[in-house]
Amino acid sequence: MSLVSLRNVVKRFGAHEVLKGITLSIEEGETVAVIGRSGSGKSTLLRCLNALEAVQEGEMTVAGIAVTSPDADLNRLRARVGMVFQSYNLFPHLTVERNVKLALKLVRKMSDAQAAQVARAMVGKVGLADKLQAYPDELSGGQQQRVAIARSLAMQPSMMLFDEITSALDPELVGEVLRVLEELAREGMTMMLVTHEMNFARNVADRVIFMHDGRIHEDGPSQEILRDPQTPELKAFLAAVLH
Numbered sequence: 001m002s003l004v005s006l007r008n009v010v011k012r013f014g015a016h017e018v019l020k021g022i023t024l025s026i027e028e029g030e031t032v033a034v035i036g037r038s039g040s041g042k043s044t045l046l047r048c049l050n051a052l053e054a055v056q057e058g059e060m061t062v063a064g065i066a067v068t069s070p071d072a073d074l075n076r077l078r079a080r081v082g083m084v085f086q087s088y089n090l091f092p093h094l095t096v097e098r099n100v101k102l103a104l105k106l107v108r109k110m111s112d113a114q115a116a117q118v119a120r121a122m123v124g125k126v127g128l129a130d131k132l133q134a135y136p137d138e139l140s141g142g143q144q145q146r147v148a149i150a151r152s153l154a155m156q157p158s159m160m161l162f163d164e165i166t167s168a169l170d171p172e173l174v175g176e177v178l179r180v181l182e183e184l185a186r187e188g189m190t191m192m193l194v195t196h197e198m199n200f201a202r203n204v205a206d207r208v209i210f211m212h213d214g215r216i217h218e219d220g221p222s223q224e225i226l227r228d229p230q231t232p233e234l235k236a237f238l239a240a241v242l243h
């Protein structure tokens with residue numbers, strides 16, 4: 001069953017058309033890497049998927065919710081679609097455990113004990129069981145980003161969106177975050193991630209989408225797309241990022 005289904009989706013900021021008719025299906029369990037030049041619309045596409053941005057035309061169903069219908073329950077949508085950004089936005093005055101527990105208690109209405117149990121499990125899953133009582137500024141960037149992932153996973157989303165989550169990290173910290181994503185992909189989480197890590201896209205993603213000028217310019221199995229780009233635009237993009 002498709003978890004994401006878009007038909008002719010158009011997004012404009014004023015007169016500026018940023019998504020120029022996106023048609024796309026993503027199946028349950030797929031890991032999709034989104035690549036493309038700066039300004040091509042990658043972040044906007046992700047933000048539209050969980051309704052952080054409204055679209056102007058087209059039809060969009062995500063995680064069972066008809067997002068473009070007037071009575072769509074957007075809070076329900078956002079609970080089903082987790083999103084992690086480049087900046088991890090942890091609360092600096094709260095421990096790792098309390099950062100992860102917060103939404104579980106406020107949104108999911110869990111008791112403190114229930115929330116603590118989920119927090120321990122999720123923080124353990126990203127390899128930080130020994131940091132539950134640490135504050136964000138006591139952690140490296142890679143560790144903070146893993147906490148942000150744990151916080152999102154704790155809500156038990158149907159799907160995860162990741163927008164360049166390793167771009168602000170020191171190079172030696174990128175691997176530990178990518179390993180968490182790789183593990184999630186192996187477990188069958190449906191994921192869409194904007195990345196500049198071409199090796200990761202090739203080896204971990206099932207599928208690569210190349211965005212160019214607000215459109216999906218190429219879309220296919222990651223190995224094939226990256227080995228044998230069909231359009232001059234993707235050839236030029238790959239030449240620029242790989243050299």
Ligand SMILES: Nc1ncnc2c1ncn2[C@@H]1O[C@H](COP(=O)(O)OP(=O)(O)OP(=O)(O)O)[C@@H](O)[C@H]1O
Binds near residue numbers: 013016
């Ligand atoms: N809130 C906004 N208001 C107006 N224009 C916007 C807004 N957000 C994005 N845009 C414009 O939409 C276009 C696509 O932006 P977007 O952030 O989706 O690109 P991107 O592919 O993610 O780029 P990058 O690789 O630099 O992150 C850009 O021209 C950008 O200036």
Ligand SMILES: [Mg+2]
Binds near residue numbers: 042043044
């Ligand atoms: Mg972006």
